[in-house]
Amino acid sequence: MSKIITIKVKEDLKISALKKGEVNRISVHLSDNALGVPWRLPVIVVRGNHRGPTLGITAAVHGDELNGISTIFKLLETIDPSHLKGNLVLVPISNVPGYLKNQRYFSDNVDLNRIMPGKPVGTTSQIYAHHFTQKIIKKFDYLLDLHTASHGRVNSLYLRADLDNEQTRTLAYLQSPQIIVKKYDEQGTLRSWANENGIPAITVEIGNPNAFQHNLIDETLDGVLNTMRHLKMIEGKVQDLITDAVVCDHSYWIYSKRGGIVDVFPGLTEQIRKGDVIAKVYDVFGQVKEEIVADRSGIVIGKNVRPNCESGTRILHIGVNIIAPEAEDIPGHD
Numbered sequence: 228m229s230k231i232i233t234i235k236v237k238e239d240l241k242i243s244a245l246k247k248g249e250v251n252r253i254s255v256h257l258s259d260n261a262l263g264v265p266w267r268l269p270v271i272v273v274r275g276n277h278r279g280p281t282l283g284i285t286a287a288v289h290g291d292e293l294n295g296i297s298t299i300f301k302l303l304e305t306i307d308p309s310h311l312k313g314n315l316v317l318v319p320i321s322n323v324p325g326y327l328k329n330q331r332y333f334s335d336n337v338d339l340n341r342i343m344p345g346k347p348v349g350t351t352s353q354i355y356a357h358h359f360t361q362k363i364i365k366k367f368d369y370l371l372d373l374h375t376a377s378h379g380r381v382n383s384l385y386l387r388a389d390l391d392n393e394q395t396r397t398l399a400y401l402q403s404p405q406i407i408v409k410k411y412d413e414q415g416t417l418r419s420w421a422n423e424n425g426i427p428a429i430t431v432e433i434g435n436p437n438a439f440q441h442n443l444i445d446e447t448l449d450g451v452l453n454t455m456r457h458l459k460m461i462e463g464k465v466q467d468l469i470t471d472a473v474v475c476d477h478s479y480w481i482y483s484k485r486g487g488i489v490d491v492f493p494g495l496t497e498q499i500r501k502g503d504v505i506a507k508v509y510d511v512f513g514q515v516k517e518e519i520v521a522d523r524s525g526i527v528i529g530k531n532v533r534p535n536c537e538s539g540t541r542i543l544h545i546g547v548n549i550i551a552p553e554a555e556d557i558p559g560h561d
């Protein structure tokens with residue numbers, strides 16, 4: 228165990244002022260809580276001795292999505308700062324109030340990942356988002372934003388990335404996912420704002436909320452290290468990790484029409500066929516009210532695991548139109 232040091236609060240993140248060849252731990256003041264004291268954003272900067280890009284990794288933008296925190300901690304234990312080229316900026320808990328309340332949303336119940344880049348004068352969450360993007364994210368050259376499924380659902384290890392853009396496609400193909408979904412940037416997400424501002428960014432969805440799933444965390448870590456090798460931040464040969472991944476043109480949720488007690492059948496990453504019964508909705512007397520059928524063939528990306536559902540509950544997230552990546556687009560492919 229290393230010595231625990233007290234972390235001081237800083238008003239801004241100034242990477243050039245930090246010690247080279249070391250791990251720097253900083254709390255950055257974003258906005259204030261109701262006690263009038265700063266929300267302290269934990270930021271870990273591994274500053275290399277040599278020149279190179281700044282790779283940012285953010286986790287828990289949704290406060291109950293925790294697998295990214297462990298990914299960051301494991302990465303920190305793997306990297307030797309004296310050999311690093313460039314900077315690694317790690318934000319293990321991006322949504323501090325949400326994390327404290329063990330919830331997806333910010334303290335005002337707003338989804339931070341729908342309001343980026345926030346506003347300097349605005350609502351509670353907008354002000355926090357503004358300082359988060361301006362003080363932290365703006366300083367990155369590349370961004371990996373680590374998420375998980377939402378409360379009541381489970382996910383495979385999958386990526387959302389714009390595969391038509393060469394830089395984000397390369398970032399995506401460097402990872403070690405089970406599934407990639409070609410995704411155009413939705414307005415208000417951190418990924419969208421970063422990409423619009425010249426910071427290639429992808430979203431990595433690592434399994435389930437409220438847990439550490441070490442098999443998926445280790446696969447995510449493999450992808451992060453591969454990215455660092457590709458960016459020449461660390462030594463080593465770039466590997467083709469996506470050989471087994473399924474790449475989908477797009478994805479969508481199948482919803483329930485009726486409410487009641489739902490049982491969802493297919494497992495994660497299972498291939499389903501059009502016409503398969505994917506779930507049954509029961510009434511409270513055990514009678515089947517609805518059989519939910521797949522309207523297309525595809526692969527299961529995520530699913531509902533909370534049995535009590537109202538009409539219009541998200542039941543199954545499927546990826547469709549499976550496409551084969553071009554060999555020349557895959558880094559490390561021989």
Ligand SMILES: [Zn+2]
Nearest residue numbers: 289292374375
């Ligand atoms: Zn999320």
